[in-house]
Amino acid sequence: MLELIEEFNLLEAFWMTIKLALWSGFFALIIGTFVAILRVSPVGILNFLGTAYVNIFRNTPLTLIVVACSLVLWGQLGIEPASRDSATFIADLNFRLGVIGLSVYHAAFVCESLRSGVNTIPLGQAEAARSIGLTFGQSLRHVILPQAFRGAITPLGNTFIALTKNTTVVAAIGVAELALAMKNIAEFRSDVLLLGFAVIALAFVILTLPTGLLISHLSQRLAVKR
Numbered sequence: 001m002l003e004l005i006e007e008f009n010l011l012e013a014f015w016m017t018i019k020l021a022l023w024s025g026f027f028a029l030i031i032g033t034f035v036a037i038l039r040v041s042p043v044g045i046l047n048f049l050g051t052a053y054v055n056i057f058r059n060t061p062l063t064l065i066v067v068a069c070s071l072v073l074w075g076q077l078g079i080e081p082a083s084r085d086s087a088t089f090i091a092d093l094n095f096r097l098g099v100i101g102l103s104v105y106h107a108a109f110v111c112e113s114l115r116s117g118v119n120t121i122p123l124g125q126a127e128a129a130r131s132i133g134l135t136f137g138q139s140l141r142h143v144i145l146p147q148a149f150r151g152a153i154t155p156l157g158n159t160f161i162a163l164t165k166n167t168t169v170v171a172a173i174g175v176a177e178l179a180l181a182m183k184n185i186a187e188f189r190s191d192v193l194l195l196g197f198a199v200i201a202l203a204f205v206i207l208t209l210p211t212g213l214l215i216s217h218l219s220q221r222l223a224v225k226r
Contacts, residue, residue: 001195001199004185004189004192004195004196004199005199007189008181008184008185008189008196009176009181010178010181010199010200010203012176013176013177013178013180013181014178014203016095016175016176016177016178017164017167017177017178017203017207018207019095020095020098020099020102020167020170020175020177021160021163021164021167021207023099023103024098024099024102024103024106024163024167025106025160025163027099027100027103027107028102028103028104028105028106028107028109028110028159028163029107029110029156031103031104031107031110032106032107032108032109032110032111032113032114033110033111033114033145035050035053035054035107035108035110035111036050036110036111036114036115036118036148037050037140038050038053039051039054039111039115040115040118040140040144041136042136050111053107053108053111054108054111054112056108057104057105057107057108058108058109058112060105062101062102062105062166062169063169063172065101065104065105066097066098066101066102066105066169066170066172066173067172067173068101069097069098069100069101069173070094070097070173073097073100074093074097080093081093081096081097081100082096090174091175091176094170094173094174094175095175097173098167098170098173098175101169101170102163102166102167102169102170105166106159106162106163106166109159109162110156110159112155113152113155113156113158113159114145114148114149114152114156116151116152116155117147117148117149117150117151117152117155118144118148118151120147120148120151121143121144121147121148121151125143125144125147126139126143126144129142129143129144150222153215153218153219153222154215154216154219157211157212157214157215157218157219158215160211160215161208161211161212161215164204164207164208164211165204165208167179171183178200178203178204179200181196181200182196182197182200185197
């Protein structure tokens with residue numbers, strides 16, 4: 001097993017998967033929160049834009065989005081979120097394009113998770129916020145979003161777990177994470193294919209199982225008492 005890990009740089013691939021999950025989760029949370037605000041906005045056009053974002057990205061295959069980030073953003077539009085002066089330009093470029101694809105896709109699910117959290121808040125709280133003179137933005141910041149995040153811990157956690165597993169898709173644009181390592185094992189060392197599969201599967205269990213346990217703990221501890 002150690003020979004397999006060293007031959008195919010599985011530790012580096014494991015670390016790459018962690019980085020993809022963390023960075024994509026961070027940006028997906030930011031984008032998803034913004035889209036969720038649009039979704040609950042009383043302004044019709046903003047609500048329409050938020051709804052359109054969710055419907056478009058949630059119903060578009062992730063593989064298509066990730067490949068489009070490479071072929072369209074970089075190949076056609078010339079957007080390069082990496083420095084050409086870097087010795088690792090291609091690796092950095094593919095990683096950041098992969099993060100963009102993962103982020104914009106999972107932001108739609110983050111938005112819906114937060115909206116489900118908003119729906120758990122009694123309507124009277126929003127009305128009380130308006131009655132004391134808070135604007136829509138102030139109500140969101142001080143009353144609605146803090147409770148929405150607490151109410152949405154479980155669906156947000158499930159979205160992050162799904163994102164972690166979906167990092168395998170960015171192998172399509174050459175990011176050296178666990179799925180690409182598995183492809184290389186299947187191609188060059190088919191004699192240890194089952195062992196390689198077991199190691200990769202174990203790596204994902206190591207990533208997702210503690211996350212699930214942490215989410216369960218937080219959802220119980222931080223649940224809003226009604």
